Amino acid sequence: MWLSIKRWMARDGLGQSMKPVLDEIKADGDNGFTIKLKEPFPLLLDGLGKVSSLALFVMPERLANTDPFQQVTEMVGSGPFKFVKEEFEPGHRVVYVKNKDYVPRKEPPSWASGGKVVKVDRIEWLYIPDAMTKVGALNAGEADWYEQPPADILPVFAANKDVAVTTVDPLGNMGVLRFNHLLPPFDNPKMREAVLNLVDQKDYMRAVAGDEKYWKTCAAIFICGGTPFESNAGADVLLKGPNLARAKQLIQEAGYKGERIVLLSATDQPIVQGQALVTRERLSAAGLNIDMQANDWGTLITRRASKEPIDKGGWNLFHTWTAAPDMLSPALNIPLRANGDKAWFGWPTDPKLEELIDAWFKASDPAMQKKLADEIQTEAYKEVPYVPTGQFVVPTAYRKNLDGIIIAPVVFLWNVEKK
Numbered sequence: 379m380w381l382s383i384k385r386w387m388a389r390d391g392l393g394q395s396m397k398p399v400l401d402e403i404k405a406d407g408d409n410g411f412t413i414k415l416k417e418p419f420p421l422l423l424d425g426l427g428k429v430s431s432l433a434l435f436v437m438p439e440r441l442a443n444t445d446p447f448q449q450v451t452e453m454v455g456s457g458p459f460k461f462v463k464e465e466f467e468p469g470h471r472v473v474y475v476k477n478k479d480y481v482p483r484k485e486p487p488s489w490a491s492g493g494k495v496v497k498v499d500r501i502e503w504l505y506i507p508d509a510m511t512k513v514g515a516l517n518a519g520e521a522d523w524y525e526q527p528p529a530d531i532l533p534v535f536a537a538n539k540d541v542a543v544t545t546v547d548p549l550g551n552m553g554v555l556r557f558n559h560l561l562p563p564f565d566n567p568k569m570r571e572a573v574l575n576l577v578d579q580k581d582y583m584r585a586v587a588g589d590e591k592y593w594k595t596c597a598a599i600f601i602c603g604g605t606p607f608e609s610n611a612g613a614d615v616l617l618k619g620p621n622l623a624r625a626k627q628l629i630q631e632a633g634y635k636g637e638r639i640v641l642l643s644a645t646d647q648p649i650v651q652g653q654a655l656v657t658r659e660r661l662s663a664a665g666l667n668i669d670m671q672a673n674d675w676g677t678l679i680t681r682r683a684s685k686e687p688i689d690k691g692g693w694n695l696f697h698t699w700t701a702a703p704d705m706l707s708p709a710l711n712i713p714l715r716a717n718g719d720k721a722w723f724g725w726p727t728d729p730k731l732e733e734l735i736d737a738w739f740k741a742s743d744p745a746m747q748k749k750l751a752d753e754i755q756t757e758a759y760k761e762v763p764y765v766p767t768g769q770f771v772v773p774t775a776y777r778k779n780l781d782g783i784i785i786a787p788v789v790f791l792w793n794v795e796k797k
Contacts, residue, residue, distance in 0.1 A: 379403060379411050381442035383426075383434065388446035390432040392425040392709045394720060395739050420742060421709050429490045430701055430788050431712070447683075458482065458494040458792050459501070469676070472503040474791070487793045489786045497782065497795035507646050507674075516541060516775060522796065523776040525789060528648040529588030535775050542778050545592075545771045547787050549603055549702035552596070553582055553653055553767030554713055558694050559726040560685055563634050570762035572628035575621045576660045579768035585652035586699075586770055593770035599714060599755045601702045602769055607748060612756030616765075625664050636667050640688045642681055642696040643672040650675065653697035653767055682723040696723075701787040702769065708735045708754055713764045726763040 380403040387393035387400075401414040413422065426434055436442075441450055453461040459474040466472060476496045483493045504521065506512045513531055515521040517538050527535075527543075535541045555573070557564040564570055583593035596602035597613035610617060639661070643654035651672065658670045671693075678696060686692040705711045715721045715735070716728035734757060738750040776783070782793040 379405075379436055381439055382436045385437070385442050385444070385446045386432065386434040388720075390425070390428070390434075391712050391715045391722075392421060392428065393432075393434070394715070394717070395709065395736070396422065396425050418742075419739070421739065424709065427491075428710070429786075430704055433490075456480070458496045470505055474501045474503070475499060482792075487784055487790070489784065490790065494790075494792040496792050501791055509648075516777070519777065522780055523774070525774055526649075526772045527775050529586070529592065529773075532588070532773060532775070540778055541775055543773050543775045545773050546783055546785050547701075547771050548785060549601065549605075549787060550593075550769055550771035551649075551699045551701055552601060552705055552769050553586060553649070553699050554697065555653065555657060555765040555767055556682075556696055556698065556713060556722075556724045557726075557762070557764065558692070558724050559763070561687060561692060561694060563632060563637060563639065564694055566632045567761055568628045568632040569634065571615070572625040572632065572664070573661065574615050574759070574762055574765055575619055575625035575628065576664055577616060577765050577767065578620045578660075579616070579766075581656050581660070582653050582767035583770055585656050586649050586768070587772070592773065593768055596766065596769040599705070599711065599758055599766065600707055600751060601705050603702075605702075605706055606744075607707055607751035607755075609752050609755055611752035612759035615759065620660070622664060629664060629666070634666070636665075638667050638669050638688065639694045640692070641668055641670045642678050642693050643670055644675040644678045645672050647675045649699050649772070650678070650697050653699075657695065657697065685725070697767070699770075703787045708738045708751065714754070714758060716761070716763050721763075724763070726761070728757070728761045728763070731757045731761060731763075 383403065387397045396419055399416050399419045401416045403411055403413050406412045428434060438454055441452060441454065444450065453463065458477055458480045460477045462473040462475055476499050482495045485492045487493055509528055509531055512524050513534050516524045532543055535543050557570055559565055579595040587593040594602065597610050597616045598608045600607035602608050641654055641658060644650045654670060658668050662668050681691060681693055682696055684692050688694065708714065712722045716726040716731045718725055718727040731754065734750055734754045738747055738754060741747045741750055779797045780794060781797055782795050784790045784793055
């Protein structure tokens with residue numbers, strides 16, 4: 379257990395903040411363990427129980443001992459499904475079968491907790507690059523569930539009485555435009571501010587989610603929708619923008635001379651590609667020399683780990699999106715952290731921002747936490763570790779003979795049955 383927690387703490391923002399106050403972890407009988415802290419840390423259980431990126435997975439010792447920044451090469455677990463290694467086809471198919479030895483808890487399922495009752499014997503998770511091929515498969519009953527159909531093909535399902543289109547995510551997602559803070563030109567804060575002045579969230583959200591019922595503009599670093607730290611503090615540039623004239627002025631002040639800027643994209647991820655196309659158009663209009671390099675998502679997530687210059691495979695910008703529950707507070711928002719080499723891809727460095735986040739962790743009074751969250755957001759909009767491009771939900775489409783789909787920000791396949 380300790381080795382798995384240690385591996386998780388090296389990468390996760392909440393884990394990194396927990397590490398300095400952790401004294402020891404030791405076994406407590408055959409089925410428990412004890413954590414001893416040097417000082418109070420109110421978010422301990424929140425960290426250990428995170429539902430998604432970066433979640434704490436307990437691994438066998440040989441895997442927990444591997445480099446935290448290297449991908450795990452074995453799929454070993456003890457959950458309700460078993461991964462079928464022999465049928466794994468990278469880039470095409472993942473197969474899971476029911477784990478007959480798993481004993482679920484008695485209570486109803488609740489996101490990643492509660493009773494994980496498997497009601498099907500086998501699940502095939504298919505990767506099909508072409509959207510219309512996926513549409514045809516779902517409409518014909520050759521597939522049961524299309525997890526994230528692009529907004530522009532949702533009307534295709536409307537005529538099929540056997541297909542349901544709905545949203546199963548209560549908060550949605552936040553679009554992200556990420557800078558590489560190590561390389562010019564975005565090592566210069568004026569260039570990042572210039573991009574902030576070019577962003578119109580409505581353009582991004584129309585490209586990503588289409589119908590306005592699926593999206594909203596949101597300047598809150600910690601998500602909109604009645605969330606605890608929702609705020610517009612420091613966000614005037616984004617709220618009042620875009621401002622092309624101001625962006626051009628900042629670009630000139632930064633000394634930009636037309637150097638090539640590499641924007642990574644992924645054609646097999648409509649949410650990424652849609653945002654990237656908007657960014658290319660907006661930044662090119664401001665006089666920036668944008669080289670948009672679109673491959674697949676696997677290539678993008680490999681390249682974004684590179685700190686090399688752009689002529690050796692490096693990058694300057696990329697888009698992604700993050701589930702809203704992963705951005706609800708300074709403890710969860712990974713792109714916000716600005717602790718250099720320990721930060722998420724892009725590696726921003728901002729000691730003031732880190733000091734404010736540390737103070738937030740130590741604040742036990744909700745009013746003080748809210749005040750510090752506003753100060754954190756104000757600093758983030760000053761230094762711009764990333765730009766939020768809007769908040770959206772992604773509808774899902776499935777055959778109506780599926781039942782038991784769990785309302786949650788990520789997909790869970792237990793409790794789902796096929797009638």
